[in-house]
Amino acid sequence: MTTATVRTGTRPVFWVALGLLAVVLLALPLILRSDSRLNIAILVLVYAALAQAWNLLGGFAGQISLGNAAFFGLGAYTSTILFSRWEVTPWLGMLGGALVAAVFAVIIGYPVFRLGGHYFAIATIAMAEIVLTVFNDWEFVGGAVGLLIPFARVDGRPADSWYYLQFNQHKEPYYYIALALVVLVTAVTIGVSRSKVGYYLRAIKNDQQAARALGVHVLRYKLIAIALSAAFSAIVGTFYAQYLLYIDPETTMRLELSVLIALVAILGGVGTVAGPLIGAAVLIPAAELTRSQLGGTGNAVDLILYGGLIILISIFQPNGLMGLVERVRRRGRGRPLTPPSDEEALAREEAPLLGTYEEERG
């Protein structure tokens, strides 16, 4: 029996589900009706966008970064400095931050991409730690104390302003902006995955030497991936700065943040468009709820439960939560859920030598 994995076309059911999801997401602030619950929803969207941006580099190109917080932080700092010193609107600051992060990523990526395998991940940790240290000691950007973002004021009172991207009275616009960012990064991801760049990145993830033999300029495409990943992480960074109205190196650049971004994408399902979104929707509320319900007791029960959830997903869904979705989709069609084990692959390769290979000419 030959096993075949056939790509299923997009069916009407998918579009109906997507429409329902859109309605629910748009109506969510009305349903939640509390700032603390809205806060969790906004955090879910922030991590979904960050994980999706990570996915372009880690998921498609297979370059595992544990330093994406540096790009996030650069975005937050660029727009904040432009705004607090020169009153540049954060919307422009957002683009400025994206540019700064992308250029920085390319400068870092150029030497670092020559490192193979695990060394790339280690180098990204070092890169982010260096950026963190520099910002901690740099007076111009506020050092370890951080920066306060001045309130947008009308008649001397803090006010809501789309121009200044600040909503001090009602938080709902933050939710919708975050949602728009997730849609934007996801749309870009879908666009990339269907383009030459997306195909090349998947080839690079699979086998760099084979990709080169087919004319793929491996370094160039990795640089495109890291620049895109950095730019979108930075855009989310600007949003986050405007949401908190205060930034310091610890909140925006710490290693823990880089790890969480990677974790959300990996546990959701790398290299798929929906994976990072599902990962954020499951992991972030789990983290926030366990902390608000069980945190503060001093015995870290919340962290134990949260860690336990991560271990369970790793054991039962090594392909991430998207593996679960695939399982439901393929149920009853007799298709393999996981790639064949080494033994199976070997048996399959040896089959033709034993003469059981069925002839097939198109």
Next chain:
Amino acid sequence: MALLEVDGVTKQFDGLVANQDVSFHVEEGEIVGLIGPNGAGKTTLFNCISGFFPPTRGTIRLDGTDITGWAPERVVHQGLARTFQVVRTFPDLTVRENVMIGAFARTNSTAQARRIADELIAFTGLASRADVLGANLTIADKKRVELTRALATGPRLLMLDEVMAGLTPTERVQAVELIRAIRERGVTVLLVEHVMEVVMPISHRVIVLDSGRKIAEGPPAAIVENPEVIAAYLGEKYRPQRTGED
């Protein structure tokens, strides 16, 4: 002017000389066989020509352009594509997607790449496998995918590294037919093989390597009679009497 000119290529790895002053050429439209026993330096020479190793000395010209030391991806865009002896099919990509990666060397359009891939998949007999993942293919199909996607880059010279190894006799016959059909499409073929028998029937010319040196070159009929070649393959003991006596 020859399509491929290899001139005095030497490749050393530290103390080891893998290729010693190898020169040969391939004319447009030919099928040329490059053979030699294990360890003769065939794959090293192959890697030097396709840009995976820079040669220590010597020059390689493709259609008059000096491509010595060029990166492999640049060599591909100059019109030279290769396959690997140990198959390197992209396991997470379908057969069609594997071939599309090659086709993207010629186009930036996904739709165009898909058209090129589908046409070539039909040509090499993989149409029924188009949506199967690389990881789930038999070794024979993986080799066919390697060849198809190399062809998708639109090469003028296709270099095949032991495409016949590991195939059943029936599959070998099919592979030979396919290589002839590829030449009919106007692609020149340089065939590296360990097993002599598979190269002889389809090659116009055969080049023999032994211990890193070229020991013979000529039409297949002359090569099988060549005492040096027989000695290289079978050992000194079997060298024909007239050259071995004294």
